[in-house]
Amino acid sequence: MFCLAVLLLLSTGFLVAQTTFQMPKWPLNGKEVNFIDGTVDNTGVSLTTPKFVSNGYYDRDNNPLFYVIDNNIWWGNGTYAGQLFTDVDPIDWPDEMFPEVIIVPKDTLYCDDGEFYIFYALRQYVEDISDSRGDNPVINYSLACNEVFPGRGQYEPSEPFYTADSSVNHAASMGIAITDFIPGTNHRRLYLVYYSWTHQESFVKFFDVGPDGITGPYNVVTYTNNYKLFEPCEVEISRDMSKLAFTRPKYFSNALLDNSNDIISVY
Numbered sequence: 001m002f003c004l005a006v007l008l009l010l011s012t013g014f015l016v017a018q019t020t021f022q023m024p025k026w027p028l029n030g031k032e033v034n035f036i037d038g039t040v041d042n043t044g045v046s047l048t049t050p051k052f053v054s055n056g057y058y059d060r061d062n063n064p065l066f067y068v069i070d071n072n073i074w075w076g077n078g079t080y081a082g083q084l085f086t087d088v089d090p091i092d093w094p095d096e097m098f099p100e101v102i103i104v105p106k107d108t109l110y111c112d113d114g115e116f117y118i119f120y121a122l123r124q125y126v127e128d129i130s131d132s133r134g135d136n137p138v139i140n141y142s143l144a145c146n147e148v149f150p151g152r153g154q155y156e157p158s159e160p161f162y163t164a165d166s167s168v169n170h171a172a173s174m175g176i177a178i179t180d181f182i183p184g185t186n187h188r189r190l191y192l193v194y195y196s197w198t199h200q201e202s203f204v205k206f207f208d209v210g211p212d213g214i215t216g217p218y219n220v221v222t223y224t225n226n227y228k229l230f231e232p233c234e235v236e237i238s239r240d241m242s243k244l245a246f247t248r249p250k251y252f253s254n255a256l257l258d259n260s261n262d263i264i265s266v267y
Contacts, residue, residue: 027056027067036062052097057116065150068101068118073148073155081155084118084146093125093137098174100234107211108186117209118146119190121174122160140166141174143192145214161214164194172196175232178209179241186211193246195231202230204244
């Protein structure tokens with residue numbers, strides 16, 4: 001797929017401290033891309049080949065705390081923990097994860113055995129309402145979050161906390177990005193970029209993420225009738241929260257927002 005980059009400019013009224021850091025390693029299919037030494041190493045742990053997403057989190061000594069590969073969690077030693085979510089019909093209508101999974105500490109008081117959020121977007125086939133052929137499933141486009149406690153060897157499977165749409169044979173695309181902690185707080189913003197081919201609608205929303213839970217969504221901008229569509233492939237947020245960038249097929253656009261997240265211009 002041919003993709004171009006989109007840059008959404010946000011005016012937030014504050015700056016985020018420059019404390020976001022790249023994980024020292026990136027786990028992928030039994031390998032680790034080592035950004036410290038510039039090498040690709042074996043993990044020593046044989047895990048399944050990812051179909052949608054692969055990610056993980058490391059401690060202060062760069063040892064793995066846990067891995068996420070598609071709908072599965074493994075602890076750092078390779079012990080299988082379980083599934084992120086329940087797929088109600090994995091044979092005929094397997095659920096699909098969009099190609100981004102975000103792992104962040106829940107609080108600023110981070111420690112290696114602390115608590116973590118795992119965020120991801122889902123296309124879930126939840127019901128077949130047509131006939132015996134099953135040609136017209138109800139499809140949910142949702143955001144989900146799991147909590148992980150590696151120090152206790154525990155995690156919590158979770159139902160989606162937000163559904164953008166639930167309808168028959170609906171085609172859409174979703175992308176997510178999260179900020180660092182807002183200065184002086186233990187809260188972040190999780191941004192969702194969404195486009196529906198079926199309904200010709202696109203929007204950007206954000207959620208407030210704190211150690212005690214998630215609130216929102218709060219609307220940034222919405223377009224209908226296929227005007228200035230936001231069709232995300234991958235989404236990134238700048239450290240100062242002023243720019244939201246994402247790739248999308250065929251088109252390129254920029255948007256500028258004011259302090260109230262109202263649209264000023266799109267070009």
